Amino acid sequence: DSGVTQTPKHLITATGQRVTLRCSPRSGDLSVYWYQQSLDQGLQFLIQYYNGEERAKGNILERFSAQQFPDLHSELNLSSLELGDSALYFCASNGGSRLNTEAFFGQGTRLTVV
Amino acid sequence: SQELEQSPQSLIVQEGKNLTINCTSSKTLYGLYWYKQKYGEGLIFLMMLQKGGEEKSHEKITAKLDEKKQQSSLHITASQPSHAGIYLCGADGRNTDKLIFGTGTRLQVFP
Numbered sequence: 001d002s003g004v005t006q007t008p009k010h011l012i013t014a015t016g017q018r019v020t021l022r023c024s025p026r027s028g029d030l031s032v033y034w035y036q037q038s039l040d041q042g043l044q045f046l047i048q049y050y051n052g053e054e055r056a057k058g059n060i061l062e063r064f065s066a067q068q069f070p071d072l073h074s075e076l077n078l079s080s081l082e083l084g085d086s087a088l089y090f091c092a093s094n095g096g097s098r099l100n101t102e103a104f105f106g107q108g109t110r111l112t113v114v
Numbered sequence: 115s116q117e118l119e120q121s122p123q124s125l126i127v128q129e130g131k132n133l134t135i136n137c138t139s140s141k142t143l144y145g146l147y148w149y150k151q152k153y154g155e156g157l158i159f160l161m162m163l164q165k166g167g168e169e170k171s172h173e174k175i176t177a178k179l180d181e182k183k184q185q186s187s188l189h190i191t192a193s194q195p196s197h198a199g200i201y202l203c204g205a206d207g208r209n210t211d212k213l214i215f216g217t218g219t220r221l222q223v224f225p
Contacts, residue, residue, distance in 0.1 A: 002156060033213060043157075043202060043215040058214075090156060092213075102147060103213060105156040 004093050006106035014114055018079040021109045025072055025093030032074040033103060034066055038087040049074055081113045116141040118203055118216035126222045132191050135219045137203030139184040146186045147204040148177050157202065193223045
């Protein structure tokens with residue numbers, strides 16, 4: 001158990017809908033990273049938050065947004081869903097603003113868009 | 115932007131054999147991480163390398179960082195079925211907090 005909790009584990013939704021994925025980092029970790037993993041794209045970095053503020057941005061679509069709340073949990077919002085958004089979404093956390101220590105990953109949320 | 119390329123993409127070995135996975139970066143490496151992933155599950159941290167020439171071992175897995183070559187290698191000695199999975203290298207750049215990952219190497223170990 002990495003200490004990072006993601007909910008829900010599975011999500012099936014229709015095209016055009018909006019979903020919210022939730023991530024609770026390890027106790028005390030200030031940074032949360034979001035990743036998308038699909039078969040053809042591999043593990044893609046989406047966005048990072050540190051202590052409530054956006055820190056780094058990757059290949060995140062405009063239809064996607066994220067935030068980190070005062071209690072440090074984070075949510076990834078995916079809207080106007082398309083079939084191609086079907087993937088595993090992971091979040092990871094670590095303690096610092098810089099990645100000088102290992103990041104711990106959650107078990108992921110498997111999103112299926114039908 | 116920095117990219118990480120892993121080779122081979124896929125590896126099938128017989129139990130007991132040694133194997134090596136390589137990770138090559140398009141830019142200078144400042145931190146290199148190795149993770150293992152069981153299919154459809156989260157990533158498990160294996161090792162982190164930060165200095166050129168650094169070498170770390172955990173059980174039968176050894177990783178080295180060749181900073182000059184912008185490359186890292188992961189070596190498994192006497193492979194076992196429990197080593198099967200996807201191995202991913204990750205790296206962060208000097209001026210970025212992004213942690214990017216390589217394309218992954220799928221390892222299968224048969225008895």
